[in-house]
Amino acid sequence: MESNKIENLLNAYFEGNTSLSEEKILKDYFNNHRVAEHLLQYKPIFVGLHVAGMEKSKQQLDTFEIKTSGIKPWWYSVAALLIIAFGVGAFYLSQPQLTAEEKEALVAFEKSKQAMMLLSENLNKGAGQLDLVDEFTVSKNKFLK
Incomplete structure:
Protein backbone atom coordinates (compact mmCIF):
# COMPACT_ATOMS: atom_id res chain seq x y z
CA MET A 1 0.00 0.00 0.00
CA GLU A 2 2.79 2.42 0.92
CA SER A 3 4.56 1.60 -2.35
CA ASN A 4 1.50 2.66 -4.40
CA LYS A 5 1.25 5.93 -2.47
CA ILE A 6 4.95 6.64 -3.08
CA GLU A 7 4.57 5.83 -6.81
CA ASN A 8 1.63 8.25 -7.08
CA LEU A 9 3.63 10.93 -5.26
CA LEU A 10 6.60 10.30 -7.60
CA ASN A 11 4.42 10.74 -10.67
CA ALA A 12 2.99 13.96 -9.25
CA TYR A 13 6.52 15.10 -8.27
CA PHE A 14 7.91 14.65 -11.78
CA GLU A 15 4.90 16.49 -13.22
CA GLY A 16 5.44 19.34 -10.76
CA ASN A 17 2.13 18.84 -8.94
CA THR A 18 3.28 18.12 -5.38
CA SER A 19 3.12 20.30 -2.32
CA LEU A 20 6.04 20.86 0.04
CA SER A 21 4.62 18.40 2.55
CA GLU A 22 4.33 15.69 -0.15
CA GLU A 23 7.92 16.35 -1.23
CA LYS A 24 9.01 15.99 2.41
CA ILE A 25 7.27 12.58 2.52
CA LEU A 26 9.23 11.52 -0.59
CA LYS A 27 12.55 12.75 0.86
CA ASP A 28 11.91 10.97 4.14
CA TYR A 29 10.97 7.74 2.36
CA PHE A 30 14.04 7.67 0.10
CA ASN A 31 16.44 8.66 2.87
CA ASN A 32 15.34 5.58 4.86
CA HIS A 33 17.12 2.31 4.16
CA ARG A 34 13.94 0.33 3.47
CA VAL A 35 13.13 1.45 -0.10
CA ALA A 36 11.16 -0.92 -2.34
CA GLU A 37 13.24 -2.72 -4.96
CA HIS A 38 11.51 -1.19 -8.00
CA LEU A 39 11.93 2.35 -6.58
CA LEU A 40 15.66 2.15 -5.89
CA GLN A 41 16.44 4.00 -9.12
CA TYR A 42 14.95 7.20 -7.62
CA LYS A 43 16.87 7.01 -4.35
CA PRO A 44 20.01 8.87 -5.60
CA ILE A 45 17.86 11.86 -6.59
CA PHE A 46 16.37 12.36 -3.15
CA VAL A 47 19.55 11.48 -1.28
CA GLY A 48 21.38 14.08 -3.40
CA LEU A 49 18.69 16.66 -2.66
CA HIS A 50 19.01 15.92 1.06
CA VAL A 51 22.81 16.27 0.95
CA ALA A 52 22.57 19.50 -1.07
CA GLY A 53 20.14 20.90 1.49
CA MET A 54 22.57 20.15 4.30
CA GLU A 55 25.50 21.96 2.66
CA LYS A 56 26.64 25.18 4.24
CA SER A 57 29.18 27.63 2.91
CA LYS A 58 32.29 28.12 4.98
CA GLN A 59 33.29 31.29 3.16
CA GLN A 60 33.12 34.48 5.18
CA LEU A 61 31.47 37.41 3.50
CA ASP A 62 32.67 40.86 4.39
CA THR A 63 29.88 43.35 4.65
CA PHE A 64 30.24 47.07 4.96
CA GLU A 65 27.94 49.90 5.80
CA ILE A 66 27.30 52.79 3.51
CA LYS A 67 27.73 55.99 5.45
CA THR A 68 25.62 58.89 4.39
CA SER A 69 27.12 62.34 4.38
CA GLY A 70 24.29 63.77 6.44
CA ILE A 71 22.13 64.95 3.54
CA LYS A 72 18.55 64.18 4.36
CA PRO A 73 16.30 62.79 1.62
CA TRP A 74 13.96 65.79 1.82
CA TRP A 75 16.81 68.02 0.64
CA TYR A 76 16.62 66.27 -2.71
CA SER A 77 13.01 67.42 -3.03
CA VAL A 78 13.97 70.98 -2.18
CA ALA A 79 16.81 70.94 -4.71
CA ALA A 80 14.52 69.57 -7.43
CA LEU A 81 11.92 72.24 -6.68
CA LEU A 82 14.52 74.99 -6.92
CA ILE A 83 15.81 73.65 -10.24
CA ILE A 84 12.29 73.53 -11.68
CA ALA A 85 11.51 77.05 -10.42
CA PHE A 86 14.75 78.35 -11.91
CA GLY A 87 13.97 76.70 -15.27
CA VAL A 88 10.43 78.10 -15.43
CA GLY A 89 11.65 81.57 -14.44
CA ALA A 90 14.42 81.51 -17.02
CA PHE A 91 11.93 80.47 -19.70
CA TYR A 92 9.57 83.36 -18.97
CA LEU A 93 12.34 85.90 -18.61
CA SER A 94 13.95 84.85 -21.89
CA GLN A 95 10.80 85.65 -23.86
CA PRO A 96 11.42 88.70 -26.09
CA GLN A 97 9.93 91.94 -24.82
CA LEU A 98 8.58 93.92 -27.77
CA THR A 99 8.67 97.69 -27.89
CA ALA A 100 5.62 99.74 -28.89
CA GLU A 101 7.12 100.31 -32.34
CA GLU A 102 7.64 96.57 -32.87
CA LYS A 103 4.08 95.83 -31.76
CA GLU A 104 2.74 98.38 -34.26
CA ALA A 105 4.86 96.80 -36.99
CA LEU A 106 3.40 93.37 -36.18
CA VAL A 107 -0.16 94.74 -36.36
CA ALA A 108 0.59 96.41 -39.71
CA PHE A 109 2.11 93.15 -41.00
CA GLU A 110 -1.03 91.21 -40.04
CA LYS A 111 -3.27 93.74 -41.76
CA SER A 112 -1.19 93.65 -44.94
CA LYS A 113 -1.20 89.87 -44.85
CA GLN A 114 -5.01 89.88 -44.69
CA ALA A 115 -5.19 92.36 -47.59
CA MET A 116 -2.89 90.17 -49.71
CA MET A 117 -5.03 87.11 -48.96
CA LEU A 118 -8.16 88.99 -50.06
CA LEU A 119 -6.41 90.08 -53.27
CA SER A 120 -5.23 86.53 -53.91
CA GLU A 121 -8.75 85.15 -53.49
CA ASN A 122 -10.17 87.70 -55.94
CA LEU A 123 -7.43 87.00 -58.50
CA ASN A 124 -8.18 83.27 -58.24
CA LYS A 125 -11.87 83.96 -58.90
CA GLY A 126 -10.94 86.07 -61.96
CA SER A 139 -16.52 76.18 -78.68
CA LYS A 140 -17.01 79.22 -80.92
CA ASN A 141 -14.08 78.20 -83.12
CA LYS A 142 -15.58 74.75 -83.60
CA PHE A 143 -18.85 76.21 -84.93
CA LEU A 144 -17.20 78.77 -87.14
CA LYS A 145 -15.06 76.22 -88.96
Whole structure:
Protein backbone atom coordinates (compact mmCIF):
# COMPACT_ATOMS: atom_id res chain seq x y z
CA MET A 1 0.00 0.00 0.00
CA GLU A 2 2.79 2.42 0.92
CA SER A 3 4.56 1.60 -2.35
CA ASN A 4 1.50 2.66 -4.40
CA LYS A 5 1.25 5.93 -2.47
CA ILE A 6 4.95 6.64 -3.08
CA GLU A 7 4.57 5.83 -6.81
CA ASN A 8 1.63 8.25 -7.08
CA LEU A 9 3.63 10.93 -5.26
CA LEU A 10 6.60 10.30 -7.60
CA ASN A 11 4.42 10.74 -10.67
CA ALA A 12 2.99 13.96 -9.25
CA TYR A 13 6.52 15.10 -8.27
CA PHE A 14 7.91 14.65 -11.78
CA GLU A 15 4.90 16.49 -13.22
CA GLY A 16 5.44 19.34 -10.76
CA ASN A 17 2.13 18.84 -8.94
CA THR A 18 3.28 18.12 -5.38
CA SER A 19 3.12 20.30 -2.32
CA LEU A 20 6.04 20.86 0.04
CA SER A 21 4.62 18.40 2.55
CA GLU A 22 4.33 15.69 -0.15
CA GLU A 23 7.92 16.35 -1.23
CA LYS A 24 9.01 15.99 2.41
CA ILE A 25 7.27 12.58 2.52
CA LEU A 26 9.23 11.52 -0.59
CA LYS A 27 12.55 12.75 0.86
CA ASP A 28 11.91 10.97 4.14
CA TYR A 29 10.97 7.74 2.36
CA PHE A 30 14.04 7.67 0.10
CA ASN A 31 16.44 8.66 2.87
CA ASN A 32 15.34 5.58 4.86
CA HIS A 33 17.12 2.31 4.16
CA ARG A 34 13.94 0.33 3.47
CA VAL A 35 13.13 1.45 -0.10
CA ALA A 36 11.16 -0.92 -2.34
CA GLU A 37 13.24 -2.72 -4.96
CA HIS A 38 11.51 -1.19 -8.00
CA LEU A 39 11.93 2.35 -6.58
CA LEU A 40 15.66 2.15 -5.89
CA GLN A 41 16.44 4.00 -9.12
CA TYR A 42 14.95 7.20 -7.62
CA LYS A 43 16.87 7.01 -4.35
CA PRO A 44 20.01 8.87 -5.60
CA ILE A 45 17.86 11.86 -6.59
CA PHE A 46 16.37 12.36 -3.15
CA VAL A 47 19.55 11.48 -1.28
CA GLY A 48 21.38 14.08 -3.40
CA LEU A 49 18.69 16.66 -2.66
CA HIS A 50 19.01 15.92 1.06
CA VAL A 51 22.81 16.27 0.95
CA ALA A 52 22.57 19.50 -1.07
CA GLY A 53 20.14 20.90 1.49
CA MET A 54 22.57 20.15 4.30
CA GLU A 55 25.50 21.96 2.66
CA LYS A 56 26.64 25.18 4.24
CA SER A 57 29.18 27.63 2.91
CA LYS A 58 32.29 28.12 4.98
CA GLN A 59 33.29 31.29 3.16
CA GLN A 60 33.12 34.48 5.18
CA LEU A 61 31.47 37.41 3.50
CA ASP A 62 32.67 40.86 4.39
CA THR A 63 29.88 43.35 4.65
CA PHE A 64 30.24 47.07 4.96
CA GLU A 65 27.94 49.90 5.80
CA ILE A 66 27.30 52.79 3.51
CA LYS A 67 27.73 55.99 5.45
CA THR A 68 25.62 58.89 4.39
CA SER A 69 27.12 62.34 4.38
CA GLY A 70 24.29 63.77 6.44
CA ILE A 71 22.13 64.95 3.54
CA LYS A 72 18.55 64.18 4.36
CA PRO A 73 16.30 62.79 1.62
CA TRP A 74 13.96 65.79 1.82
CA TRP A 75 16.81 68.02 0.64
CA TYR A 76 16.62 66.27 -2.71
CA SER A 77 13.01 67.42 -3.03
CA VAL A 78 13.97 70.98 -2.18
CA ALA A 79 16.81 70.94 -4.71
CA ALA A 80 14.52 69.57 -7.43
CA LEU A 81 11.92 72.24 -6.68
CA LEU A 82 14.52 74.99 -6.92
CA ILE A 83 15.81 73.65 -10.24
CA ILE A 84 12.29 73.53 -11.68
CA ALA A 85 11.51 77.05 -10.42
CA PHE A 86 14.75 78.35 -11.91
CA GLY A 87 13.97 76.70 -15.27
CA VAL A 88 10.43 78.10 -15.43
CA GLY A 89 11.65 81.57 -14.44
CA ALA A 90 14.42 81.51 -17.02
CA PHE A 91 11.93 80.47 -19.70
CA TYR A 92 9.57 83.36 -18.97
CA LEU A 93 12.34 85.90 -18.61
CA SER A 94 13.95 84.85 -21.89
CA GLN A 95 10.80 85.65 -23.86
CA PRO A 96 11.42 88.70 -26.09
CA GLN A 97 9.93 91.94 -24.82
CA LEU A 98 8.58 93.92 -27.77
CA THR A 99 8.67 97.69 -27.89
CA ALA A 100 5.62 99.74 -28.89
CA GLU A 101 7.12 100.31 -32.34
CA GLU A 102 7.64 96.57 -32.87
CA LYS A 103 4.08 95.83 -31.76
CA GLU A 104 2.74 98.38 -34.26
CA ALA A 105 4.86 96.80 -36.99
CA LEU A 106 3.40 93.37 -36.18
CA VAL A 107 -0.16 94.74 -36.36
CA ALA A 108 0.59 96.41 -39.71
CA PHE A 109 2.11 93.15 -41.00
CA GLU A 110 -1.03 91.21 -40.04
CA LYS A 111 -3.27 93.74 -41.76
CA SER A 112 -1.19 93.65 -44.94
CA LYS A 113 -1.20 89.87 -44.85
CA GLN A 114 -5.01 89.88 -44.69
CA ALA A 115 -5.19 92.36 -47.59
CA MET A 116 -2.89 90.17 -49.71
CA MET A 117 -5.03 87.11 -48.96
CA LEU A 118 -8.16 88.99 -50.06
CA LEU A 119 -6.41 90.08 -53.27
CA SER A 120 -5.23 86.53 -53.91
CA GLU A 121 -8.75 85.15 -53.49
CA ASN A 122 -10.17 87.70 -55.94
CA LEU A 123 -7.43 87.00 -58.50
CA ASN A 124 -8.18 83.27 -58.24
CA LYS A 125 -11.87 83.96 -58.90
CA GLY A 126 -10.94 86.07 -61.96
CA ALA A 127 -8.64 83.31 -63.24
CA GLY A 128 -11.56 80.90 -62.93
CA GLN A 129 -13.69 83.24 -65.09
CA LEU A 130 -10.92 83.35 -67.71
CA ASP A 131 -11.08 79.55 -67.95
CA LEU A 132 -14.75 79.88 -68.88
CA VAL A 133 -13.87 82.47 -71.57
CA ASP A 134 -11.24 80.09 -72.97
CA GLU A 135 -13.83 77.31 -73.19
CA PHE A 136 -16.26 79.68 -74.93
CA THR A 137 -13.55 80.61 -77.47
CA VAL A 138 -12.80 76.95 -78.22
CA SER A 139 -16.52 76.18 -78.68
CA LYS A 140 -17.01 79.22 -80.92
CA ASN A 141 -14.08 78.20 -83.12
CA LYS A 142 -15.58 74.75 -83.60
CA PHE A 143 -18.85 76.21 -84.93
CA LEU A 144 -17.20 78.77 -87.14
CA LYS A 145 -15.06 76.22 -88.96
